[in-house]
Amino acid sequence: MTDFSKIGNYKNLVMNFSKQIIEDKKLWFPEGLNCINRETFLKDNPNADKSIFETLDFDGDGYIEEDEYATIQCADEDQNGILSKEEIIQLHKRALGSTLDFARRNIDKWFTCDVNRDGVLSNVEHEMTKYRSEDCIDIEHMRDGAMSNAELARKYNMTEENNISWTQTLEKHMESWQNYIVKSTKNQYGIELSPSEIILIQKEMIKQLNTWLFKIGDNATGNAPLYNSLNVTSYTRLLTDEDTVSCCGGDVVPPPMAENKNACERIFSPIEKEGQYNSSKEMKNRLAWAVFETPPRETLATGEDAITLWQDMSDNEYAQLHQKWIDLRSMTANDFRELLKPENEAKKEEFEEKSYMTVGQIVQYIDIVESVTGKPWDSDDWKINNVDFIKIRLMVNDTLHDEELLHGKTRADVPENRKALLQFLEEKGWLYEQFK
Numbered sequence: 001m002t003d004f005s006k007i008g009n010y011k012n013l014v015m016n017f018s019k020q021i022i023e024d025k026k027l028w029f030p031e032g033l034n035c036i037n038r039e040t041f042l043k044d045n046p047n048a049d050k051s052i053f054e055t056l057d058f059d060g061d062g063y064i065e066e067d068e069y070a071t072i073q074c075a076d077e078d079q080n081g082i083l084s085k086e087e088i089i090q091l092h093k094r095a096l097g098s099t100l101d102f103a104r105r106n107i108d109k110w111f112t113c114d115v116n117r118d119g120v121l122s123n124v125e126h127e128m129t130k131y132r133s134e135d136c137i138d139i140e141h142m143r144d145g146a147m148s149n150a151e152l153a154r155k156y157n158m159t160e161e162n163n164i165s166w167t168q169t170l171e172k173h174m175e176s177w178q179n180y181i182v183k184s185t186k187n188q189y190g191i192e193l194s195p196s197e198i199i200l201i202q203k204e205m206i207k208q209l210n211t212w213l214f215k216i217g218d219n220a221t222g223n224a225p226l227y228n229s230l231n232v233t234s235y236t237r238l239l240t241d242e243d244t245v246s247c248c249g250g251d252v253v254p255p256p257m258a259e260n261k262n263a264c265e266r267i268f269s270p271i272e273k274e275g276q277y278n279s280s281k282e283m284k285n286r287l288a289w290a291v292f293e294t295p296p297r298e299t300l301a302t303g304e305d306a307i308t309l310w311q312d313m314s315d316n317e318y319a320q321l322h323q324k325w326i327d328l329r330s331m332t333a334n335d336f337r338e339l340l341k342p343e344n345e346a347k348k349e350e351f352e353e354k355s356y357m358t359v360g361q362i363v364q365y366i367d368i369v370e371s372v373t374g375k376p377w378d379s380d381d382w383k384i385n386n387v388d389f390i391k392i393r394l395m396v397n398d399t400l401h402d403e404e405l406l407h408g409k410t411r412a413d414v415p416e417n418r419k420a421l422l423q424f425l426e427e428k429g430w431l432y433e434q435f436k
């Protein structure tokens, strides 16, 4: 387990971040990342224990990135510079919680490809993944519901019996995902998951698989989860519970909210804990940000504040971008619903060309929020508290009713199009007792 306590008081460390190109991360951050290499760290902190560098460099790439350092700062709730036992436990809990969340979603993702729900990704099913555009906007093609391979081949004009050169089983998928998540929990939180926690992750996946004996998640029924169709950027912006301001979007590019490019405005406040909430204005900012096509991050300088983020842009360029933000932000729920009408098809297409979310997705999100608040989106007399927010997340992920799906069900209740999954789970020994 990572020993955060040996860092001592991190505020005593000299941290001279500078923009550097990291070979391993060049693909994502071609302009480099704000970080410190080992040599600089040791030079600036001659008296610090040598192992502190390794502790702070979560992913072991030889650099302490700002993100890695920020995790420590965030975990230090009372800001006294030292991670107490309790603060480390909380960090660990948060890391595990998010991992379990991802475990369920990983299984949900699998079934966007495994259309006949038999636990194996056939050639035809794999072929179909090419209909998935890079940003997943076209993923609707992939969610026609449970369908046999023959039906699928017919629908997409493929030969079903093409030689099976590529088969992936769910088991292999789960195993490789598990390896990935263990590594990424270390990279992101500096947390090493224990063997018993890894078993917990496996159990979570198996539970979700049993849930899929009944889970619909199909376009055909109109119940496609919003999560499966959103691109990663929009998803993050809609569902992050962390404090975010227009000058530092964290891992994602902020929106040009402020009139003055050097100013900072709050997009929304943190909503992670009891008592915290987002106002209707903040929620509308959130949605607009998820929709807004921000400039590619490599065209922006990365940095801690707005001043460095927007500096490379001329005042005029920024003003234009800001105007686009204002225009989008002034759109009402009704405007979006209007766009969905058949006679507005052309307008809708035009809008979607410059949008991270489809109009359908936007309306689906608004519907979810309205159902939680019981108030119209366009009014201003509502807010979202921490409990509401969790509910919205569950609804976006379509996992709100997962627990109930298994209640009181037996083998006889398993629908015909899930018999293959039932058999698969039985063979693997993953089938819940109640279905045997």
Ligand SMILES: [Ca+2]
Binding pocket: 056, 057, 058, 059, 060, 061, 062, 063, 064, 065, 068
């Ligand atoms: Ca690192």
Ligand SMILES: [Ca+2]
Binding pocket: 076, 077, 078, 079, 080, 081, 082, 083, 084, 087
């Ligand atoms: Ca502390």
Ligand SMILES: [Ca+2]
Binding pocket: 114, 115, 116, 117, 118, 119, 120, 121, 122, 125
């Ligand atoms: Ca299959």
